[in-house]
Amino acid sequence: MENTKTKAADQFIKANKSKLNTQYRLNYHLMGEFGWINDPNGFIFYRDKFHLFYQHYPYESVWGPMHWGHATSDDLIQWEYQPIALAPDTEFDKDGCFSGSSLEKDGMLFMIYTGHSYINQDKSKYRQTQGMAYSKDGIHFIKYEGNPILGIDQIPEDASKEDFRDPKVIYAEGFYYMLVGSKDGKDQGQVLLYQSKDLLHWEFVNILIKGDKNTGVNWECPDVFQLQGKDILIVSPQYMKAQGNDYHNLHSSIYFIGELNLKEGIFTSSKYAPIDYGFDFYAPQTAIDHKGRRIMIGWMDMWESEMPTQSRGDHWAGAMTLPREVILKDNKLFLKPIDEIKKYRQNQYILEYLELIGENFLNTTGDCYELNAVFEPKNSEEFGFKLRASKNEETVLSYSVKDKLFKFNRDHSGIGPRGERKTNMDLINNQLSLRIFVDKSSVEIFLNNGEKVMSGRIYPGEDAIHIKAFSKGGSAILSLEKWDIVL
Numbered sequence: 001m002e003n004t005k006t007k008a009a010d011q012f013i014k015a016n017k018s019k020l021n022t023q024y025r026l027n028y029h030l031m032g033e034f035g036w037i038n039d040p041n042g043f044i045f046y047r048d049k050f051h052l053f054y055q056h057y058p059y060e061s062v063w064g065p066m067h068w069g070h071a072t073s074d075d076l077i078q079w080e081y082q083p084i085a086l087a088p089d090t091e092f093d094k095d096g097c098f099s100g101s102s103l104e105k106d107g108m109l110f111m112i113y114t115g116h117s118y119i120n121q122d123k124s125k126y127r128q129t130q131g132m133a134y135s136k137d138g139i140h141f142i143k144y145e146g147n148p149i150l151g152i153d154q155i156p157e158d159a160s161k162e163d164f165r166d167p168k169v170i171y172a173e174g175f176y177y178m179l180v181g182s183k184d185g186k187d188q189g190q191v192l193l194y195q196s197k198d199l200l201h202w203e204f205v206n207i208l209i210k211g212d213k214n215t216g217v218n219w220e221c222p223d224v225f226q227l228q229g230k231d232i233l234i235v236s237p238q239y240m241k242a243q244g245n246d247y248h249n250l251h252s253s254i255y256f257i258g259e260l261n262l263k264e265g266i267f268t269s270s271k272y273a274p275i276d277y278g279f280d281f282y283a284p285q286t287a288i289d290h291k292g293r294r295i296m297i298g299w300m301d302m303w304e305s306e307m308p309t310q311s312r313g314d315h316w317a318g319a320m321t322l323p324r325e326v327i328l329k330d331n332k333l334f335l336k337p338i339d340e341i342k343k344y345r346q347n348q349y350i351l352e353y354l355e356l357i358g359e360n361f362l363n364t365t366g367d368c369y370e371l372n373a374v375f376e377p378k379n380s381e382e383f384g385f386k387l388r389a390s391k392n393e394e395t396v397l398s399y400s401v402k403d404k405l406f407k408f409n410r411d412h413s414g415i416g417p418r419g420e421r422k423t424n425m426d427l428i429n430n431q432l433s434l435r436i437f438v439d440k441s442s443v444e445i446f447l448n449n450g451e452k453v454m455s456g457r458i459y460p461g462e463d464a465i466h467i468k469a470f471s472k473g474g475s476a477i478l479s480l481e482k483w484d485i486v487l
Contacts, residue, residue, distance in 0.1 A: 005087035009058045009067055013084075021314035024441035024459055027368045028344060028485050029300065030054075030320040032069055033081045036061050037318035039166075039221060039283035040297050041068055042085075042102035042111050045290055046138050050076055052297065053085055053111070054320070055099060061310045061317040066096035066116070070139075075340040076295065076323040078487055085111070085133075085141050092117060092129055092148045099166040099221055099283065100130075103176075109135045110199060112178065114165040115148055127152060128164045130180065132199065150178070150194060150202045158184050158207065159192060166221045166283075169199075173262055178202060179222040181235065188212060189219030189237050193265040206265025209233065209256070215272070216240040216252070221283040224260060224267075225294055227328040231260035233267050234275065236283045245405075245422050246274050251303050253284055255333055275333070276321075277423040278408055278445070278454030280305070286326060294326040295338065300442055300455055306417045308459045309441075321455055322437055322444055334450040337435065345370065345483035353478060356383065356471040364482055365465040371436040373469075373480040377401045377427070380473035387438055388413065390464035395443060398470075399425070399432055406432075406447055406454075414460035416441075423452055431478065439485070 013034045025031060035058040042053035049072045056069030068086035071079040086097040093115030100113030111133045119125045129148035133141040152161055159182045166181040178194040189211035194202040211219060216237025223234040233256040240252040253276065258269025275284060276298065284298035300321045301307060307317045324335040349364040367388065375383055377399070384398035384407075396409040404427075409420040425432070425447055435446040445454045469477060
């Protein structure tokens with residue numbers, strides 16, 4: 001049966017996408033074709049292609065009744081838009097097809113997602129249940145007639161009867177397991193675990209892991225996977241409290257390294273850490289690919305943060321991060337830009353050595369590039385780069401030697417939100433290595449080979465294309481390479 005709501009959304013996009021203001025559209029990151037996007041959904045390598053779905057309101061650049069947008073790629077850099085996969089058109093999901101995951105079974109692609117429906121007129125009360133859709137070709141989806149497959153009657157006593165969403169389904173030990181984001185009666189985040197033999201009939205196993213007063217009022221978008229024999233759990237806490245320099249974005253994404261006991265339904269871990277230390281990163285999902293890599297992609301924006309492409313009437317909002325390979329090293333997650341990005345490097349610029357005092361304009365410009373550099377502090381107090389610079393604008397990336405703090409400052413980055421994020425970073429052999437990706441309205445900084453990453457959106461003027469290196473006191477750039485990224 002043809003889905004009239006998905007078809008209507010596709011037709012609307014086709015008729016209206018010529019209205020897009022492309023000034024801040026990214027070149028090598030995935031965005032929606034038109035309208036609003038947020039969380040990545042259903043990320044999977046299926047039939048020799050990467051499939052990424054995403055929370056999508058195709059009609060305006062604001063959050064609305066959620067659809068699932070869909071794009072496919074051979075290399076995670078160049079994406080092809082596919083028809084809208086899901087639209088809110090049944091009783092259980094009439095007000096939104098919220099986030100979820102996908103998996104392959106018997107050669108078919110199955111999506112498990114949250115159906116959202118309001119139960120009173122002022123929309124202050126709502127119901128969230130889990131449903132399923134399936135596809136024989138990975139493009140056209142049919143919703144299961146018996147949805148929901150997991151209802152509110154299966155929510156345990158010590159869990160919210162409203163906030164019950166974002167299912168992640170895995171197959172292990174002869175069962176399908178579903179992790180669902182939740183909160184308890186004290187407004188503290190938790191993850192619920194269910195099991196099934198057939199994807200249709202589910203039984204509650206246990207509360208997998210509980211947060212505390214410091215880890216947000218509700219946990220969204222759980223994910224779980226294994227690296228080198230260790231179990232990794234990811235959640236995105238809402239309204240997480242700041243802790244020192246960390247968690248200053250209202251909403252955060254964190255990871256736990258520990259041990260997953262599926263039989264008892266318990267995840268044991270003693271500590272957690274941020275996934276990204278910048279401004280704009282939320283709701284990451286991971287997938288394993290045909291090369292055995294664990295790839296992560298997140299939403300490169302933030303709830304309750306100003307988005308100029310909305311206020312300007314650009315007809316779009318939201319983007320995904322550069323996909324990142326997840327590596328476990330020294331009992332920490334390192335994130336590495338996927339190697340495929342190297343295929344798109346052009347116009348190489350090399351600086352072999354530069355003694356640095358004050359400000360130096362680099363003899364290269366751009367608004368869409370990769371910049372790799374290694375600094376040695378020598379006797380400096382602070383050093384770094386000023387990117388997307390013009391007479392009045394600059395995005396400042398700096399390292400304070402005494403404090404061992406790396407800072408990402410966008411107080412003068414253009415028309416977007418301002419502020420500074422900072423994170424502790426030790427030098428390695430008295431050096432700091434930076435791998436920086438700039439793409440029109442985004443900056444992603446990989447510190448010391450991905451030990452930490454900072455992501456953020458910026459909205460500078462079109463003349464802000466200069467790159468400056470600076471140093472307070474004497475430092476040195478030991479090596480520098482820059483390429484334009486061209487698709």
